[in-house]
Amino acid sequence: MSEQVVLIAEEIAAEARDALADDFDVRHVSGTDRAALLAALPEADAIIVRSATRVDAEALAAGRRLSVVARAGVGVDNIDVEAATDRGVLVVNAPTANVVSAAEQAVALLLAVSRHTVNAGTALREGRWERSRYTGVEIAGKTVGVIGLGRVGVLFAQRMAAFGARLIGYDPYATAERAARVGVSLVTLDQLLARSDFISLHVPRTPETTGLLGAAELGRVKPGVRIVNTARGGLVDEDALAAAITGGRVAGAGIDVFAAEPCTDSPLLDLDAVVATPHLGAATAEAQAKAGVMVAENVRLALRGDPVADAVNRPAGRAATPAVG
Numbered sequence: 001m002s003e004q005v006v007l008i009a010e011e012i013a014a015e016a017r018d019a020l021a022d023d024f025d026v027r028h029v030s031g032t033d034r035a036a037l038l039a040a041l042p043e044a045d046a047i048i049v050r051s052a053t054r055v056d057a058e059a060l061a062a063g064r065r066l067s068v069v070a071r072a073g074v075g076v077d078n079i080d081v082e083a084a085t086d087r088g089v090l091v092v093n094a095p096t097a098n099v100v101s102a103a104e105q106a107v108a109l110l111l112a113v114s115r116h117t118v119n120a121g122t123a124l125r126e127g128r129w130e131r132s133r134y135t136g137v138e139i140a141g142k143t144v145g146v147i148g149l150g151r152v153g154v155l156f157a158q159r160m161a162a163f164g165a166r167l168i169g170y171d172p173y174a175t176a177e178r179a180a181r182v183g184v185s186l187v188t189l190d191q192l193l194a195r196s197d198f199i200s201l202h203v204p205r206t207p208e209t210t211g212l213l214g215a216a217e218l219g220r221v222k223p224g225v226r227i228v229n230t231a232r233g234g235l236v237d238e239d240a241l242a243a244a245i246t247g248g249r250v251a252g253a254g255i256d257v258f259a260a261e262p263c264t265d266s267p268l269l270d271l272d273a274v275v276a277t278p279h280l281g282a283a284t285a286e287a288q289a290k291a292g293v294m295v296a297e298n299v300r301l302a303l304r305g306d307p308v309a310d311a312v313n314r315p316a317g318r319a320a321t322p323a324v325g
């Protein structure tokens with residue numbers, strides 16, 4: 001039997017490539033080069049992606065031999081999971097690999113926005129020693145609103161607790177007991193908007209969460225709030241947020257993710273009160289090593305027909321194992 005083909009469509013850790021190289025024909029393609037991706041897919045038994053490769057119905061149809069789509073990270077919103085399930089293709093991810101890095105990125109952006117770190121540093125490099133212009137705010141004693149109390153949201157809340165913040169959270173699927181265990185009081189979205197000095201989003205992008213913070217919601221926030229989004233673009237309406245910042249209702253924002261990525265023209269990029277990073281939440285050596293090893297293991301299990309703990313979907317006939325908790 002010829003070797004099974006594993007197609008790597010984005011940069012993943014060398015450990016992952018090495019873990020697969022002995023047993024599979026590992027090939028590389030740029031997942032953002034659509035024509036090359038579609039040309040490479042027909043021979044692939046597995047494809048490994050991060051967030052930039054769109055694995056939609058067309059890509060899945062091109063991948064007629066595919067058994068598994070592996071996401072080296074958490075969010076699977078770039079994969080058409082329903083279409084994959086219909087075709088009997090397993091979708092696996094690495095749900096715990098980068099959550100610490102993502103939570104740390106949210107903290108980093110929140111601090112940078114609160115202390116004008118980027119603008120003050122840029123001014124200094126340009127020869128301006130502007131101390132009074134860049135007076136910031138403390139986190140201690142402030143109310144931090146966490147939207148989404150899953151893995152990243154909880155890690156972020158724990159880190160904010162260490163700063164002495166009061167924590168409130170909105171997550172319709174979390175129990176008050178689970179929230180209380182990490183010192184978070186569950187509230188409604190409206191209560192969170194009205195009371196938070198800082199808001200950080202940690203929900204997946206779904207039809208329900210897309211546009212979660214639009215013009216109406218941003219009109220109900222506590223004046224002077226600072227908003228951090230390291231979850232997904234599209235959760236916060238970028239035009240509405242830019243307008244709320246320009247109008248003075250929102251004091252600033254830390255943004256790692258954009259509705260369209262790569263992003264070049266968001267109105268947020270023109271604003272001094274915004275600290276922006278190009279989807280770097282998972283961009284640490286540790287997260288990439290863990291994600292690479294997890295997806296390599298999942299690809300190996302899936303191609304051998306073994307049950308995969310991190311499967312996002314379970315096409316009929318696949319044995320299920322408990323999800324990683």
Ligand SMILES: NC(=O)C1=CN([C@@H]2O[C@H](COP(=O)(O)OP(=O)(O)OC[C@H]3O[C@@H](n4cnc5c(N)ncnc54)[C@H](O)[C@@H]3O)[C@@H](O)[C@H]2O)C=CC1
Pocket residue numbers: 073074075076095098099102147148149150151152153170171172173174202203204205208209230231232256257279280281282283
């Ligand atoms: N910037 C980056 O590089 C990274 C971004 N992420 C993003 O962070 C998201 C969260 O990751 P995890 O915490 O690991 O996911 P998770 O699945 O552990 O938690 C998501 C939480 O959101 C809650 N939720 C779902 N719908 C909601 C709604 N309508 N309103 C409020 N809460 C809702 C769920 O109940 C759950 O508690 C991922 O889906 C991904 O999009 C994750 C890792 C890195």
Ligand SMILES: O=C(O)CCC(=O)C(=O)O
Pocket residue numbers: 050051072073074075076098279281282283
């Ligand atoms: O692979 C990446 O760098 C993106 C990480 C991410 O957004 C996720 O895991 O959901």
